[in-house]
Amino acid sequence: DADPAIVAERATAEGKFAQEKRMYVDRCVRIYEFPKPTIAAVQGRCIAAGLMLALVCDLVVAADDASFANPVARMSGMGVELLLEPWDLGIRKAKEFLWTGEPLGAADAAAAGMVNRVVPRAELADAARALAETIALVPPVTAERIKDSVNHTYELMGKRQSWQYHFMAHHFTHNTATALGMLADRQGMGSMREVFEARDRGDAPAS
Template identity: 50%
Template sequence: MADEVRYEVSGPVATVTMNRPEYRNAQNSAMTYALDAAFTRAVDDDEVKVVVLAGAGKHFSAGHDIGTPGRDVDRSFERKAVLWWDHVGKEGGDQRYAREMEVYLGMCRRWREIPKPTIAMVQGACIAGGLMLAWVCDLIVASDDAFFADPVVRMGIPGVEYFAHPWVLGPRAAKEFLFTGGRFDAAWALQRGMVNRVVPREELQKETQALAEQVATMPRFGLALTKRAVNQAEDQMGLRAGMDSVFGLHHFAHAHNAETAKDSLAGMDARSMRDASGS
């Protein structure tokens, strides 16, 4: 497991912590595969009943790494999420599609199916790719200073790769969320059912641990089957098929940008995206 992720166990609860606080836990591939290794470790440990996903420092996650010194888009890792060729050495849409299908859409779907309950513990920024990391979890506990945004429409792209917006927010709130690209606070997210609980920042870890321990009192196999039942119902409501269709639109937008703008991100970088979303 790489330094980008920490792994700790307390009683029946494993806490997996993203550990790039200096970059607001921006997600590069090294972090992605370290997260996967940590989740695998928790699944294989029979003493662990519940998994908490956290972010070190002030923020949960500012999203995909699109500009730190640790950005590693040209690096190969052991592929686990989808059966496709490596993106390294490929060109154009071939390269981007292969990478994003693996490290973004594929990994998020893999983590959504973890057979143990998962709880996202969110403070500060949860932006764009950070939403994907929180949304794959079964429950979300947010601090009162948490805020959420998906500003990638500013790039001309219809939302992040794991397009769960209409299911976690409802269609109209999802449109407001995407059309404005602005910051929405934890109270707004709670009102729309995107998070389960909002607690004071200083109580976030304690309250999340208490919820995890409460869930952990239930039978392990019963929890696994219940999680699968709800996920299957959500898929029957169109989540998986809808996500596949939007993934195609997502890549069409990248291709359009590459032909008409400075690059596939429409010339935007981490700083301009941060400034545009007011975070």
């Protein structure tokens, strides 16, 4: 069962805002700001918050069975708390990815720039470790300054400001009539899958 304290905090808009900032934004930003290079090794389905966690890492190594998706718009959300896709996919692909919620396979994600390397699943851990060992040959202070400089370049382009705007917009969409209606529908139907299927058939109560 859900922690009563968490449920109580989410009962108000300000509580939900503070909780999501603490649980998602602050944790992911700590990974993004960690001075040493970080590598995400991804297998299977990488969805929503899992995708956010992977994309705040510096590099992504994916198994050939990996797929990446952010279907949160179907739940009337803004695609999780941090906006990362435009920086990894480009503007048009990012819009398509977020609007449709359709997954990208590992090869397509690599071609689009979201993933660095794709390897057989059985080789994923070894490949990620080998990449880390190669990077470790660079003097630590140099590796850290490279990371800082590249990240700073993106921040000069507005990356941090876009995160701030997106998080505010994300919380606005939590409280639209559609989003609140979907929550009510879920209580009546039992699962979000049932809500989506009903809506896609055209007979869901939520508009």
